[in-house]
Amino acid sequence: CDLTLMSSDMRTCYEYLRLTSRSFCAVIMALDEDLRYAVCIYYLVLRALDTVEDDMTIPVDEKIPLLKAFHEKLYEPDWHYTQSKEKDRVVLENFNIISSEFRNLAPVFQSVIADSCREMGYGMTVFLDAKIDTYDQWDEYCHYVAGLVGIGLSKLFTASGLENTVVGQDEAISNSMGLFLQKTNIIRDYYEDILQKRLFWPKQAWIKYGNSLESLKDPRNLNNAVACLNELVTDALKHIPDVLTYLSRIRNQSVFNFCAIPQMMAIATLERCYNNPHVFRKNVKIRKGAAVRLMDQSTSMLAIRNFMNHFCTKIYNRIPPIDPNAGRTRTAVSYGIGPG
């Protein structure tokens, strides 16, 4: 894009995107012009909100009103926040620049982003002590922090005129796009989160395998821990049919790539995590070469179905016969393997 035509604040916003988003910057920059601007701002606004949620040094009685009122800061020109210790605090310290660009967006884009921000902020306060007991509460938390992003993005795609009305209207399918990504992150990040006492694995799952989520990282409980991991991967795999339906509706190439690549990274990550004891000792990542191949080749429904088939077949071939969820996992991956 021609940086000279851009306002200096917008140039700064793209710099914040590059600084705070390892996984989304490239795919956002590949979007067609109008959408690229709105989606970049959308990302920065929600990353700022999430940085408040994630910052455990902010006292609860300050954090709750800040999360709930965050959407109002979009219309307070000078507002910014300098008290955060988080890695992405730059977006809070310079929120006035981000909000000034937000107010330059088309009104329809502003209302989608502001509504999303209000609902996400509220949802984060509901789960502030991160006590996620049931699978339904797991779905609810992931709806607030990621499902809403899928719903908001879909409304931006339709409002931009690049995608059909159905994309922006079918909230259940858009929600699944976020749940698949967020559940994959939560499964992958067990070790890093448990060190910060952030407990996002649902109790309804881990209670069958140990008397606390922390107990799963004890090497003596490794078999139970891996069985719990496999159960959560199986739950995440259930979103695959919705992900395939969503992607099959997308018509604009840059929107397709933007939507498809994070989903392919997620299924590749789930495959690496499945039945993998390393999840309890370090951060499991997909190999650089595999990630590059997914970025370059996730450009058509045929490619997506082939990648989904590839990773689901790899999981299928590694299901331990004695795993308590073996049958349910075979059923879940079969949706990704497809009729072929």
Ligand SMILES: O=C(O)CO[C@@H](C(=O)O)[C@@H](OCCCCCc1ccc2ccccc2c1)C(=O)NCCCCCc1ccc2ccccc2c1
């Ligand atoms: O702190 C971190 O580094 C990770 O934080 C995680 C957490 O705290 O749980 C967690 O924070 C969630 C709250 C803030 C959401 C920020 C976000 C992310 C991606 C976007 C992409 C485009 C536009 C706006 C976006 C907004 C996080 O970043 N999880 C990664 C998965 C979130 C997926 C969002 C999402 C949902 C549906 C999508 C559909 C199509 C394309 C991209 C999509 C992206």
Ligand SMILES: [Mg+2]
């Ligand atoms: Mg975060």
Ligand SMILES: [Mg+2]
């Ligand atoms: Mg968070």
